[in-house]
Amino acid sequence: MKMSKESEYGLMGLVQLAKQPAHAVMQLRDVAAAASLLEPFLAKTFRKLTVHGLLRSHRGRERGYSLARAPHDISIREVCEAIEGVDLFQRCIFWSNACSDAEPCPLHGMWRHVRPQLVTLMERLTIEDLAKHGTSLSRDNVASLVSQAAADAAAANSSSPAFTRKGAIHVR
Amino acid sequence: MKMSKESEYGLMGLVQLAKQPAHAVMQLRDVAAAASLLEPFLAKTFRKLTVHGLLRSHRGRERGYSLARAPHDISIREVCEAIEGVDLFQRCIFWSNACSDAEPCPLHGMWRHVRPQLVTLMERLTIEDLAKHGTSLSRDNVASLVSQAAADAAAANSSSPAFTRKGAIHVR
DNA sequence: TGAGCATTGGACTAAAAAGGTCCAATGGCT
DNA sequence: AGCCATTGGACCTTTTTAGTCCAATGCTCA
Ligand code: SF4
Ligand code: SF4
Numbered sequence: 001m002k003m004s005k006e007s008e009y010g011l012m013g014l015v016q017l018a019k020q021p022a023h024a025v026m027q028l029r030d031v032a033a034a035a036s037l038l039e040p041f042l043a044k045t046f047r048k049l050t051v052h053g054l055l056r057s058h059r060g061r062e063r064g065y066s067l068a069r070a071p072h073d074i075s076i077r078e079v080c081e082a083i084e085g086v087d088l089f090q091r092c093i094f095w096s097n098a099c100s101d102a103e104p105c106p107l108h109g110m111w112r113h114v115r116p117q118l119v120t121l122m123e124r125l126t127i128e129d130l131a132k133h134g135t136s137l138s139r140d141n142v143a144s145l146v147s148q149a150a151a152d153a154a155a156a157n158s159s160s161p162a163f164t165r166k167g168a169i170h171v172r
Numbered sequence: 173m174k175m176s177k178e179s180e181y182g183l184m185g186l187v188q189l190a191k192q193p194a195h196a197v198m199q200l201r202d203v204a205a206a207a208s209l210l211e212p213f214l215a216k217t218f219r220k221l222t223v224h225g226l227l228r229s230h231r232g233r234e235r236g237y238s239l240a241r242a243p244h245d246i247s248i249r250e251v252c253e254a255i256e257g258v259d260l261f262q263r264c265i266f267w268s269n270a271c272s273d274a275e276p277c278p279l280h281g282m283w284r285h286v287r288p289q290l291v292t293l294m295e296r297l298t299i300e301d302l303a304k305h306g307t308s309l310s311r312d313n314v315a316s317l318v319s320q321a322a323a324d325a326a327a328a329n330s331s332s333p334a335f336t337r338k339g340a341i342h343v344r
Numbered sequence: 345t346g347a348g349c350a351t352t353g354g355a356c357t358a359a360a361a362a363g364g365t366c367c368a369a370t371g372g373c374t
Numbered sequence: 375a376g377c378c379a380t381t382g383g384a385c386c387t388t389t390t391t392a393g394t395c396c397a398a399t400g401c402t403c404a
Contacts, residue, residue, distance in 0.1 A: 004390090008278070011277075011278045012277075015278055028351075029350085040394060040395080041394090043352090044393085044394095058401085059351060059400055059401045059402080060349090060350090060403085061401075063349075064350080064351090065351090076279070105183075105184075106187055107248070107297075110293070114293070118286075133281060176361090177363070178362085200380075212364070213364060213365090216365095219380085219381070222380090222381090230380085231371060231372045231380060232371075232372030232377095233373050234373090235379055235380075236379080346403100348401105348403090353396105354395105354397100354398105355394105356394080358391100358392080359393090360390085361388105361389085361390075361391085362388080363386100364385100364386080364388090365385080365386075365387095366384085366385080367382105368383100368384105369380105370379105370382095371379105371381095372379105372380105373376100373377085374376090
């Protein structure tokens with residue numbers, strides 16, 4: 001894991017299309033202008049998304065790009081995987097090695113339990129969610145998704161406090 | 173966020189020291205050998221940790237490194253920040269820009285709620301935890317930490333299912 | 345049929361980050 | 375005074391990410 005600027009471009013471009021009427025076709029330059037993105041860079045990104053079947057491209061008279069599927073059916077996980085490679089979520093946030101239970105790094109034990117929740121979250125969040133709620137998803141929405149994910153990932157969790165430190169954290 | 177190999181070196185080195193009797197002094201080469209790490213690279217890492225007050229260095233007769241504080245008092249957040257810079261946890265996992273509520277990327281709304289939980293987790297996990305439980309932290313331990321963090325981060329969370337997709341996820 | 349035009353595809357350069365190495369200086373200790 | 379591991383920094387290589395460019399393609403309309 002560890003997403004690049006290209007993923008951001010992909011998401012922003014798709015969100016832009018999702019805000020149009022359904023099945024709308026938009027030219028690259030218009031998408032780039034509307035989302036204030038660099039056109040040449042967005043071009044590269046949109047090509048990847050087309051190849052992976054998330055966008056449809058059109059030539060001739062009514063030219064441009066359109067969504068290949070409904071916004072609520074495109075998860076941000078798909079988008080990021082299309083752009084950065086399918087193994088994106090197989091890799092670790094902490095170190096980029098492909099992980100194995102056999103040769104673990106020191107955080108593997110912890111991460112084994114956290115990653116599935118993140119992946120689930122990315123799977124359930126869709127382009128439509130981003131387009132609708134903009135950049136300000138409500139706390140409740142996220143919270144419900146997170147807790148769903150947590151519930152899925154750990155069906156039974158008791159509380160055994162084998163840990164030591166209760167530091168105060170500052171978070172921006 | 174987005175940790176490097178150097179963080180892994182730092183953690184593994186500290187864990188190695190934490191496994192020794194308290195206040196033990198170990199030479200760099202021995203630490204490297206015991207944890208199968210490259211000595212020159214570990215040297216670079218240990219210097220940073222010394223500067224940031226996590227390690228103490230000794231010269232002369234009884235030379236080497238020792239932990240500056242008790243293992244249960246060194247969070248992995250501290251370690252990673254010492255090595256990668258204090259703004260590590262201010263940055264986004266998704267894009268490396270420093271984040272602002274004013275100029276957000278499309279995932280900011282979601283991430284705003286997830287990040288604090290991760291940071292809390294990293295703050296509460298200590299070198300002692302890693303040394304004791306090795307690479308196989310039990311599910312229960314992690315689960316309790318995660319749920320604590322979640323509870324802290326979102327005191328009140330109702331469930332408003334404004335989301336659309338319930339895809340099946342594959343996780344390794 | 346052919347001119348127009350945006351997508352296509354890939355190569356290509358540039359910049360930045362990560363990973364890794366080396367060596368002279370330092371300073372307690374014996 | 376001499377030993378020797380830490381110190382501190384410079385330096386290089388590799389990898390990844392970012393960004394640019396151009397010729398080819400193929401649909402539509404005149
Ligand atoms: S061993 Fe575990 S924590 Fe380490 S890089 Fe692999 S998946 Fe991540
Ligand atoms: S705006 Fe939010 S999601 Fe985007 S990079 Fe900054 S913190 Fe991360």
